Each structure stands twice: as C-alpha cells, then as structure tokens.
Amino acid sequence: MSQEILSSHRDRIDQLDEKLIRLLAERFEITKAVGTLKAEQGMPAADPEREAQQIERLHKIAKEVGMDPHFSVKVFRLIVDEVIRHHERTAEETSGL
Amino acid sequence: MSQEILSSHRDRIDQLDEKLIRLLAERFEITKAVGTLKAEQGMPAADPEREAQQIERLHKIAKEVGMDPHFSVKVFRLIVDEVIRHHERTAEETSGL
Numbered sequence: 363m364s365q366e367i368l369s370s371h372r373d374r375i376d377q378l379d380e381k382l383i384r385l386l387a388e389r390f391e392i393t394k395a396v397g398t399l400k401a402e403q404g405m406p407a408a409d410p411e412r413e414a415q416q417i418e419r420l421h422k423i424a425k426e427v428g429m430d431p432h433f434s435v436k437v438f439r440l441i442v443d444e445v446i447r448h449h450e451r452t453a454e455e456t457s458g459l
Numbered sequence: 460m461s462q463e464i465l466s467s468h469r470d471r472i473d474q475l476d477e478k479l480i481r482l483l484a485e486r487f488e489i490t491k492a493v494g495t496l497k498a499e500q501g502m503p504a505a506d507p508e509r510e511a512q513q514i515e516r517l518h519k520i521a522k523e524v525g526m527d528p529h530f531s532v533k534v535f536r537l538i539v540d541e542v543i544r545h546h547e548r549t550a551e552e553t554s555g556l
Contacts, residue, residue, distance in 0.1 A: 364499075376513070378486045379486075387526045389472060389475045403461055416476065419473065423477055427481055429484045434483070437537060
C-alpha cells in the first residue's frame with residue numbers, strides 16, 4: 363500500500379521535473395535574446411543591480427509559498443551564473459564577427 | 460528602443476521565475492509527503508537507484524528541448540540534496556516521537 367502511494371508521488375514529481383526543465387529552457391531562450399541585445403549594444407553580461415532586485419523579489423515569493431528563501435536564491439544563482447556564461451560566449455562571438 | 464525590448468524580456472523572465480518558485484514549492488510539498496512515508500516505514504532518505512533513473516530521464520528531456528543536459532543535472536542535484544536534508548530532518552523528528 364505505501365509502495366503504491368510512493369509510486370504515485372514519484373509520478374507527480376516526474377511530471378513536475380519535466381515542467382521545470384521546459385520552463386528553464388523557455389527562460390534560456392529569452393536570456394539568449396537578452397544576451398544578443400547586450401552584445402550588440404556593448405552592455406556588460408552581468409547586471410548586479412537587476413540581480414539584487416530579482417533576489418529581493420524571489421525572497422518575497424518564496425516566503426509567500428512557504429519555501430526557504432535561501433534555497434530559492436541558491437537555485438537563482440545557479441541559473442544566473444549559467445546565463446552569464448552564455449552572455450559572455452555571445453559577446454565573444456559577436457565581437458569576433 | 461532596445462531598452463524597451465530588454466524591459467519586455469525581463470518582465471517575461473520575472474513571470475517565469477515566479478512560476479519556477481511555485482513549481483518547486485509544489486515539488487517540496489510532495490517530497491515532504493514522501494519523507495514522512497519513508498520515515499514511518501524506516502526507509503533511507505536517499506535512493507541512488509531512483510536518482511539514477513531520474514537523471515537519465517532529465518538528460519533525455521533536456522536534449523529534447525535543446526538545453527545542456529549537464530546543467531539540468533546540476534539543478535536536479537541542488538533540489539535533491541535539499542530534499543534529502545528535509546527527509547533526514549523528518550526521520551529525526553519521527554524517531555524522536
């Protein structure tokens with residue numbers, strides 16, 4: 363019986379993980395466009411002021427949904443570091459044209 | 460003009476980040492139930508076999524949506540490490556009753 367409950371929870375987790383990956387892919391599509399724009403305009407890859415605003419906002423949302431705000435920032439940091447790596451690569455490619 | 464495009468991209472990113480946090484919160488709700496079940500049944504907090512299956516699946520989905528599979532695993536690892544911490548806490552609390 364408990365094995366069935368576990369199995370049903372795991373199916374739901376798998377569905378959420380697929381959604382999560384698709385959502386992240388959509389997010390990277392947009393940050394890719396941002397990266398191209400920044401490279402064309404000669405803007406820096408990172409924007410600490412914007413990041414600080416995002417972190418403050420995510421803290422608020424995390425608290426609202428009962429999640430540890432520090433964990434939400436850890437996830438955000440991981441994503442943003444990846445985005446900055448993408449931006450830097452785009453800038454290199456753009457300047458190399 | 461490019462400032463307007465940037466601003467519209469950022470609005471969309473903010474929307475996706477809110478979705479992301481809500482999705483993670485929903486995921487933690489389910490893993491919380493899993494943690495309680497595991498603690499009651501005296502099952503270990505971590506399950507390496509299940510994790511290996513999840514990673515293989517996420518690799519496949521990431522490739523399908525054009526995302527770096529290594530990055531999808533980094534995100535997964537961060538989430539699962541947090542889940543295991545929750546499970547261990549639940550097991551401690553349950554055994555202390």
